[in-house]
Amino acid sequence: MAKQRNNKNNTSKTPKDKSADSTKVDRRAGFDRFAKPQDTKGTLKRLAEYVGKNRWRLIVGLLLAAGGALGSVAGNAFLMPIINAFVYERSFAAALPGIIAMAAVFITSAVCNYFGFRLMAKVAQRTTNLIRRDLFSNLQDMPLSFFDSHSHGELMSTFTNDIDNISTALDQTLVSLLTSAVSFIGTLTMMMILSPFLTLLVIVMVALMLFTISFIMKRSRRSFRAQQRDLADLNGYIEELMQGQKVVKVFNYEDKTIRVFDEKNEILRQASTDAQSYSVSIFPVLGNLAFIQYAITAMIGSMRIIGGHMDIGTLAAFLQYSRNFSRPLTQISNQINVLIAAMAGAERVFRVMDQPAEIDDGKVHLVRVAATETEAKDIPEEKPLRGTKDSVPLLYLPRVEVGLRNLVWAVPEEDETIRYIPVCGDIRFDQVTFSYIEGQPVLKDISLYAKPGQRIAFVGSTGAGKTTITNLINRFYDVQEGTIYFDGIDVKDLRKDDLRMMLGMVLQEVHLFTDTVAENIRYGYLKATDDEVVSAAEFANADSFIRHLPEGYDTMLYDNGRNLSQGQRQLISIARAAVADPLVLILDEATSSVDTRTERLIEKGMDNMMEGRTTFAIAHRLSTVRHSNAIMVLEQGEIMERGDHDQLMSLKGRYYDLNMGTIELE
Template sequence: MSEEKREIKPQVESGPRHGPGAQMHFEKPKNTRSTLMRLVEYLAAKKFQLVLVVILMLISTAGSLAANYFLKPLINNYIIPGDFNGLARALVILACIYLVSVGATYGQSRLMLQIAQRMTNTMRRKLFAKLQILPLKYFDTHTHGELMSRFTNDIDNVQMAFEQSLVQLFSSALTFVGSIVMMIVLSPILFLVAAILLALMFFFARFFTSRSGKYFKDQQRNLGNLNGYVEEMVDGLKVVKVFNYEDKANREFQKRNEDYREAATQANFYSSVIMPVVMNLNNISYAAVALVGGLLTVMGSFDIGSLASFLQYVRQMGMPVQQISNQMNTILAALAGAERVFEVMDQPVEVDEGSVTLVGANKNTDGFVEVAHNGIHPTHWAWKVPMADGTVDYVELKGDVRFNDVTFSYEPGTTVLNHVSLYAKPGQKIAFVGSTGAGKTTITNLINRFYDIEEGTITFDGINVKSIRKDDLRKSLGMVLQDTHLFTGTVMDNLRYGRLDASDEDCIQAAKQASAHSFIKRLPQGYDTMITSDGTNLSQGQRQLLAIARAAVADPPVLILDEATSSIDTRTERLIEKGMDALMKGRTVFVIAHRLSTVRNANAIIVLEHGEIIERGDHADLLQQKGRYYRLCTGQFELT
């Protein structure tokens, strides 16, 4: 990442966003209705399965309610009269009711799990596809952990809610309402007795749920702080040891760990106390109803079968209250997570209005003619330019890049480049030298159109880069960055990342050109050696050599080297000089370097300061000027 962009402050959301678990907030969504409607759109794709889930849910609930009511005729009609044959038949019917209810419950759970998995799979796929078309500025202002949490914590919360909580919530609500209806049908008087204690259950459940929700937010915030600190300390363990920071690190960890313990204790206390309180109140309600119901039965105004059924509904009524209380936090966390995912999906995408494309071409007496790819990497390229009259013109890709009075800023009011004009003729090597923040990397970012300029123009072979389709523009450019990134896979896979249709021979030749072949052959499995964790099994210099070889595989007409040899020792640098010269031959090359030895043979060296060009010329010219470059070479001034 460029030095200029490091000054941009990330737009951090409320609360810490570092470390795993930092996003698992039990927070309320900002716009519940809108988020819920968008989730419904995802569910709509499985509407037939959802209808079946609802039907199965109704069957399951009805079966549970019916089984309890069946106790009335079972006792009154068969047990009390002593009709054992009738009792056996009734028990078979009761068993069938339970079996149907259990089967419906299994079916609804299985179907909802599949729906939730497919739904979140679609969300992840769309979110990942969205990231591919977001502008680079978005990633400059959001941390990697913050974006990763969308794929993990946030979508996992949605999945969990739809797999379990949503069905359980509706099922509990149906069971609760059904139980109340059946209780009123059986005995309005007994229902009044139960209703008083039911109101107390609701009051305590709401009280403890609100308290637990508050402390769960504190718990997750402190967990985020704790995990973020552990991650930071593990990543910087060498620095910790070098500066004897162990005692301070331990004290800081103990403080954060204690904060997490206190919040977790409170959160889990209020969460765990809900069930005992609700169940005890339910037991009291059960005892009160049994007492009053027994008196009514003795007095002859109520029958034993109805009392048994009523008591079952009283017992059943407490569980939905507790389940609804528990599931609300999960539902709210899912809605908040979905809202955060949708915030990313709603970000404006990278605008590309270019119509000029890059094609393989051959030159004949009439000019350039487009040629079929046929799986063979073209040796000549041309810009395919649509004309106003509907015809097509072909412009040879030479690598002529020009900046004309370019002004640019990453953030309004903070100018990074100020009226910069420069040019690179085809085949020239242009080097940029300057202090950190001078604007060197910004220039290369603008060539790639990672950002668009505010004033001036940038042309590529006489074509405004804004007219060139971004994918085609970047296909013509090869970059070797200071911070190398290797992907999990073999060495050959990483080399082929430069050009996916490259053959093994192409990759090996590129590795030889970049002087990477010798060390690759010494690896345990040579080109088939697996690279993991961004190349931690390789030295920094080896990773840099692979990045250079990857650029060679791409075989781009224009090459950008951003501190490409900064991590390579002097001996290795000398070894690859010939290879780099061969790689640069016939190409326009832009070089950014603090190591001045890498720019001495440049056709032009441009010295930048505060976003402006203060000197330009080749090595000998700049030494004669005895300006900033001269002082750099003679050690009178250092790059910072």
């Protein structure tokens, strides 16, 4: 309780905003959905590349769908001979071939449609699967700065809504646009054949309808935009007030917020009513204009029949066509919104995908030295090695000085020879300056060193730059000036994966995976045996509580280990680091208080971990600080004081003040 609790936002310097941003993003997404896509051509091309991977399915699917559409147009043509046979020849038999042909064409059309749609569904699913896979895969390779600067809600919405929109468009729009075009042209052709004169009339009427649609659409779009704006305004207000609802209660602010709310609600009501009136009106307008067109066609057609220029069958078929003539046009206009949404979605997906991946130009890699030549040959290269997480090549290198766990850094020299440097875990900062945002340095000219096995503690108020230092060692971020050396090699020259393998992190904010306890521990070293998992847990002092869980090591953890206490999660994260058995430990001690028993367990586990490892600790516990070889007091990105506990206390400076709690923590 004596500890300060207010420094949970260690990363507050990085521009991120994790909490409660999902709703905010939804609102933004709502806006975006109305925004036009920027680079339609480029987006289309890339979408086409994805769809192209299922080229044959796509082509066949579209052909079948087109065939289906054509069939339904063609089938109706038989109305003319059939009805004429009835009316003029007074013979059912004469009509029979027409009826049979009509049935055959219709059935073929339905069958074509079914298989066409099926193939297109497959294409849509496969394509979205590929896009989703690539999106996720690219995301994995992005640098940490990307995740710190993008809200999770925003990325989630790309994964869900945007990809959904693409899928819908592939599934429906493509087919719909094609079949609409086919039926439009087919219908027009058939009408021309039946009666060019009436066709002309229909075209004039349809042009009139199109004009009306575009008029309503224009109005409708404007009021939709207004509705969207007012909706965002109201949603934003709701979101903010709901989050501060307890303050509202304490300040008796209920009536006032209700008044503001009602105003915004009323504005939205009016806007929505207008927007909806327009969009819904389209249906009766179009439907009835089509009837007027039908009526006029029927009138003129009938006059022509009476005048002897036409027969009843032709009129029946023509009327059937003219009823269907405008349908493809409304269909296309309906699909255009879906298409725009999909294009905007695809563009966002590609924008995320195109973020540059984490660069790794490190050439120095780890090598494990075999004791004898035969050992090096016996063990295949991929064989994982205890103590490292990945496969490290095993080489027989006589006369090479080996480091801890027989590891050496292989440094390619310019003359194409390879120099081997033993791995020790020696870390140095040489005049390191770093800023997340240009011009606002978080660390200024930091120099320090940790010899193998030494323990360095960082203290200082929140935002002083402690977390940043640890983010630089593992190259989550790269320094702008100065150099960080690992065993005397610039960390920028090390292969990132190899570097990170050497480092273990135990962070105060524990993140666990939805899996069993055992698998969560194994995450540190995927090939660890069950025994190794248990002994790592014992080492971390986590074994006893795990055994008391309902299903012991097989207990499932959900939702970041919601079913565990804070302290228990901490213990698992120590065990996870223990199984990885790193050379260098980065420790961000938890500040939140846990019960005393667990606290003691954690303390012991942490101490076990630090034993014999180069340790960088963001320290909150007195014992960690006391037992450090050096304490760095950071303030505003600079090392204000350094030394051991007694030296610093006798200095009566910043460290002393911090101990006494006289510094503003912000």
